[in-house]
Amino acid sequence: MATTVQPRTAAVPKPRGIAKYFAWSIDHKVIGIQYIGLSFFFFLFGGLLAELIRIELLTPAASLMVDGGAYNTLFTMHGTIMIFLFVVPMLAGFGNYLVPLMLGQKDMAFPWLNAFAFWMLPPAGLIMLAGWLVGPAQAGWTSYFPLSGPQFSPFDGQTLWAISLHLIGASSILGAVNFIVTILNMRPPGMSIWQMPLFVWATLATSIIILVATPFLAGGLTLMLLDRLAGTSFFSPATGGDPLLWQNVFWFYSHPAVYIMVLPAMGILSEVLSVHARKPVFGYRFIALSSLAIGFLGCIVWGHHMFTSLASWARIPFMLTTMLIAVPTGVKMFSWIGTLWGGKIRFTSAMLFALGFLSMFVLGGITGVFLASVPVDIHLHDTYFVVAHFHFVLFGGSVFAIFAGLYHWFPKMSGRMLNERLGKIHFALTYVGFFLTFFPMHFLGLEGMPRRIYTYDPKYEALNALSTIGALIMAVAVVPFLVNVAVSLVAGKPAGKNPWRALTLEWTVSSPPPEHNFDEPPIPASDPYGYGTPEGAAYLASGGKVALPVSAHGHAHDQPIERPATGD
Amino acid sequence: MKLNRYAIYILVGAIFIAIGVFVGLTARVFPVAASAEAAAVDSLFNFMLAIAVVVFLIVEGGIIYSIIRFRRRAGDETDGAPIHGNTALEITWTAIPAVIVFVLSIYSYQVYVTIRNPEPKDNEVRVGVIGQQFAWKFTYEMPEDDDPEVTPEVRERIKQYMIDSTLYVPLNRPVRALIESQDVIHSFYIPEFRIKQDATPGRVSEAYFTPVQKGEWWVVCAELCGVGHAAMSQINRVVVLEQNEFDQYIAQLYAKAKETANDPRSPEVGKQLIVNKYACGACHVLDDAGLVGNIGPSLNGIATRAEGHAERGEGLVGGNDAAAYIRGSIVNPNLYLVPGYAAGIMPQNYGNPNVMSEDDLEAIVNYLLTIR
Amino acid sequence: MTANFAQMQTAFDHEQLQREQALKNARLGLLLWRFANGMAFVFFIFANLLMRNVQPSWPPPGVERLPIGLPLAITLIILLSGAAASRVLKAVRANEFGRAVRFGMATLGLGGLFFVGLLAAGAQVTPSGAYSSIVWAMQFFHGLHVVVASLLLGVVLLGVGRGRYSAERHWGVEASVVFWHFVDAMWIIFFLFIYVL
Incomplete structure (x- = not known):
């Protein structure tokens, strides 16, 4: 306890160059890139599993798989890896890299804890993958009992699955504590809570959700492990247990988990849209508060995943709360369009991916309202409509935002620009491939095709074939991105401090930032999105040395403040 | 302007x-x-x-309008209008x-x-829906019978054979389905009726529907239930009949059930049980009974193979003959595994007499002993 | 305004400010940790309530209600240990380290007694499916926290004995005592849900 608050200095010589990303480091920038690198590896791996799924589904008969068990393993691991080892840690990586920089700090509040939280992930990933050695989990990422119980899943992979998620959950809680303390306690002088970048707001809301919900995942996994290893009977109906107990506790975590994966992505979006449209974020307070509203509502809607198993009367309140989530989500969508309106939009790769988010996420949001309605959901529950819905939210939303963020902050992280032409090819292929893969699934679901099946009624063949073609395009789409990153790291155009002429604090230091981030305490811009205002222009012109004291809504005071001379 | x-x-x-x-x-x-x-x-x-x-x-x-209208024109290095919001618009x-x-x-x-009206209706038909790995089966209420030999005990025995692998329902009458599961969670789903209800082990769930069109559709399983989940959506049909056809069907089913109850261990009964009650065709091939499943090993020629296993003493339960091998394969399937097939795929609960009665087990064994 | 910034500027590298900031961070961090940890306790209560919900009665038919004598006794013991833990912090703040160690040993002793009592209470439960499962799980989960809290307090007491802390700087002592209180409080709630309600 006492050790974590002391600033630590490493006694051993630090690894340099690329090696430092494979070693223990308490520098939040190194840790952020470690998160991003590790989770990108799992993105590629999970993507490979998805391609296998789609190839199997090209035809109605079994083609690739020896049996249903192999296929069940594929989508179980695809879902688990994409959620727990890609999207969640990827966004935690952005948070680690950006939050201290955006707040003008040297590091997170607890640097050692930060590194510790990261280093729980590689073992968790290995344990997850080790499932293939002992008989992998195949009860779906939801792992409903009794299918995931000792009787019907006698594979040790299911146990490893639970242990791995336990580690990831613990890592996520430690990370969340760190973020909240950093954000609440370590804002620089001159930055009120209403002047924080919206990405920081989103990270705050996400961290609060993690603290509320993730302990339930840990508890549920503990009971699962006890049932599997110690012979207890929490979920087994034969001995008085209840399979619905697992569903309740699992969704109490896993629905908020959707917002853990979407809110930071929305934060990225607010940053990217504003900078590349050269316009202030429209309705800053509404966007900031809607993150909290979504976080709060997100914790009381878990029952909508159980509309076909929950008691009849209990479905109605969950329908109401779920419907309500559309309101703060709509506020964000409209505010982003308001941000574009009247801007000077630059079609950089980052901006294209952000626009991709806007245009696709709206579909995921709308189909969410259909699924919130109990009578409609009874038909659509566990069909391909649901698969389409959550891929529009998590791919059309989170993944597009992640790519937008990578294109936007790669220059800051590496010091070099990414190639724009390759970026645009990457975007076009991803956008077309994504739409082609997931849009037809809506119709499959409406017609009644259940999910998680590897052979299907031939009447669904045409749309499935279309979907598979889309998936193959998405696989190709990754190639230009990988080439782009590899080439640009070596030969990219030097980025300079502030290639996008952005107003948040991370752009006032060199790219990549020095280890201690700021040579002197930074002065935050009075409005982090003051594009087009004289104050914003003055701040940019002075390289972040002059800030005008204004309130968040742009009423300038009389006198500019200049940094007192510090001898340079 | x-x-x-x-x-x-x-x-x-x-x-x-x-x-x-x-x-x-x-x-x-x-x-x-x-x-x-x-x-x-x-x-x-x-x-x-x-x-x-x-x-x-x-x-x-x-x-799209913003993208076109507010795109940056070449050479324009200025910023957009500094609009921070519009409270009226946001509200x-x-x-x-x-x-x-x-x-x-x-x-x-x-x-x-x-x-979803759980109030019982006067003219409603009740059917039982039972999910198992990897098929549905359906039970029906018994018609009245004034045969003096049919005592309450006999009726109880007949009742367990009022079961079929196809769901028959009458046109234009409300149907109340009482849904159970024998093993894991399944989900009873008929897309054409827009109904779906999980079959959760340990509880009886209900679903309601009134068929208004004659026809035949799939009964789908919408909840992942194991290796045969995909197959389970293309095993069972729901058939909507006219009222008189439905009454006829129930009468036939009852007559057959009554017959079966008299000689519950005969091979003929075993064959019916394999097809209708235990839905073995979800996983096994058996030409004689028209089973076409591909999840478990083939049952063609099972009697001959069983003799070989009996000689080698593999997987025997309650004896040391071919019948003991077949019995063992049903009540304790992991005892001996056919090469190429994994443990735990065959339902593990047929040893439980509440799931498969002694009579049913012996009838099935007797039938399979005829498959040479 | 300008003056204010200048002050902040000169204070930036000031050690005192950094230490205050670190303490402030640690206090908030521990508060958040207790919140998350508390949610895990809430989880067990939630599970307990849902399991009751599917039974016609609680304990389920055929299962006897657990005797309340021993649990009540260990509840009193853990309350006493909490009182002793408070004295540890008080003594450190008054620079009376000998007293702090004595009270710390008393806290640990009472904690140990509680733990033994908890094991005995677990042994009173006969296996009965759902009911025994949730009771054991709750006892196990709380017992785990008692062990961790004891280790923490033990390590801190060694530090007190070696003079690592002062009346001004004793975050380690504060943290371990606060966590001890948290574990106490959680037992009271668990006690109600296992034995009373």
């Missing part, structure tokens, strides 16, 4: 609403609506679709979606109440 702009907004809005209404009125995205409930659900869906289309057009239209676009979801909630609630 200003008036013009609002006129354009109103015009565009009217066009969007017209498109939404048109889509809502004409879209046919569902399979045939074969139950009374389906019509109500479809109307609700299309109502939501109309609103969704308008919202979708507004958002996408706003994005509006918070309030309008709130009103929409409020309306949708009320409408959804109304539809839900009409399609």
Whole structure:
């Protein structure tokens, strides 16, 4: 306890160059890139599993798989890896890299804890993958009992699955504590809570959700492990247990988990849209508060995943709360369009991916309202409509935002620009491939095709074939991105401090930032999105040395403040 | 100038609403609506679709318009207008979606109440739905029988054979399905009826529907239930019959059940049980009974192979002959595994007499001993 | 305004400010940790309530209600240990380290007694499916926290004995005592849900 608050200095010589990303480091920038690198590896791996799924589904008969068990393993691991080892840690990586920089700090509040939280992930990933050695989990990422119980899943992979998620959950809680303390306690002088970048707001809301919900995942996994290893009977109906107990506790975590994966992505979006449209974020307070509203509502809607198993009367309140989530989500969508309106939009790769988010996420949001309605959901529950819905939210939303963020902050992280032409090819292929893969699934679901099946009624063949073609395009789409990153790291155009002429604090230091981030305490811009205002222009012109004291809504005071001379 | 702009907004809005209404009125995205409930659900869906289309057009239209109208022109290095927000506008676009979801909630609630009415109705038909790995089976209520030999005990015995692998329901009568599971969670789903209800082990769930169209459709399993989950959606049919056809069917089923109850261990009974009650065809091939499953090992020639296993003493239960091997393979399938097939795929609970009675087990063994 | 910034500027590298900031961070961090940890306790209560919900009665038919004598006794013991733990912090703040160690040993002793009592209470439960499962799980989960809290307090007491803390700087002592109180409080709630309600 006492050790974590002391600033630590490493006694051993630090690894340099690329090696430092494979070693223990308490520098939040190194840790952020470690998160991003590790989770990108799992993105590629999970993507490979998805391609296998789609190839199997090209035809109605079994083609690739020896049996249903192999296929069940594929989508179980695809879902688990994409959620727990890609999207969640990827966004935690952005948070680690950006939050201290955006707040003008040297590091997170607890640097050692930060590194510790990261280093729980590689073992968790290995344990997850080790499932293939002992008989992998195949009860779906939801792992409903009794299918995931000792009787019907006698594979040790299911146990490893639970242990791995336990580690990831613990890592996520430690990370969340760190973020909240950093954000609440370590804002620089001159930055009120209403002047924080919206990405920081989103990270705050996400961290609060993690603290509320993730302990339930840990508890549920503990009971699962006890049932599997110690012979207890929490979920087994034969001995008085209840399979619905697992569903309740699992969704109490896993629905908020959707917002853990979407809110930071929305934060990225607010940053990217504003900078590349050269316009202030429209309705800053509404966007900031809607993150909290979504976080709060997100914790009381878990029952909508159980509309076909929950008691009849209990479905109605969950329908109401779920419907309500559309309101703060709509506020964000409209505010982003308001941000574009009247801007000077630059079609950089980052901006294209952000626009991709806007245009696709709206579909995921709308189909969410259909699924919130109990009578409609009874038909659509566990069909391909649901698969389409959550891929529009998590791919059309989170993944597009992640790519937008990578294109936007790669220059800051590496010091070099990414190639724009390759970026645009990457975007076009991803956008077309994504739409082609997931849009037809809506119709499959409406017609009644259940999910998680590897052979299907031939009447669904045409749309499935279309979907598979889309998936193959998405696989190709990754190639230009990988080439782009590899080439640009070596030969990219030097980025300079502030290639996008952005107003948040991370752009006032060199790219990549020095280890201690700021040579002197930074002065935050009075409005982090003051594009087009004289104050914003003055701040940019002075390289972040002059800030005008204004309130968040742009009423300038009389006198500019200049940094007192510090001898340079 | 200003008036013009609002006129354009109103015009565009009217066009969007017209498109939404048109889509809502004409879209046919569902399979045939074969139950009374389906019509109500479809109307609700299309109502939501109309609103969704308008919202979708507004958002996408706003994005596309902004992209074109507010793109940076070459050489322009200035920033956009410093607009930070517009409180009236923000309150509006918070309030309008709130009103929409409020309306949708009320409408959804109304539809839900009409399609899910747990009050028993006078003319309702009750059927039992049992999920197992990896097939559905359906039980029916017994008709009246004034045969003096049919004592309550005999009736109880007959009752266990009132079971079939196809769900027959009469036209235009409300059906109450009482849904159970023998092993894991399944989900009873008939897309054409728009009903879905999980079959959760340890509890009896209910679903209600009134078939309004004659026809034959799949009974789908919508919840992942193991290796044979995909197959389980293409095993069982639901068939809607006229009332007199339905009565005939029940009479036949009853007559056969009565016969079976007299000689419960005969090979003929075993064959029926394999096909109808235990749905072995979900996983096994057996030409004699028309089974075509491909998840478990083939049952063709099982009697001959069983003799070989008996000689080698593999997987025997209750004896040391071919019958003991077949019995062992049913009640304790992991005792001996056919090469190439994994443990735990065959249902593990047939040793439980509540799941498979002694009579049923012996009838099946007797039948399989004839498959040479 | 300008003056204010200048002050902040000169204070930036000031050690005192950094230490205050670190303490402030640690206090908030521990508060958040207790919140998350508390949610895990809430989880067990939630699970307990849902399991009751599917039974016709609680304990389920055929299962006897657990005797309340021993649990009540260990509840009193853990309350006493909490009182002793408070004295540890008080003594450190008054620079009376000998007293702090004595009270710390008393806290640990009472904690140990509680733990033994908890094991005995677990042994009173006969296996009965759902009911025994949730009771054991709750006892196990709380017992785990008692062990961790004891280790923490033990390590801190060694530090107190070696003079690592002062009346001004004793975050380690504060943290371990606060966590001890948290574990106490959680037992009271668990006691109600296992034995009373």
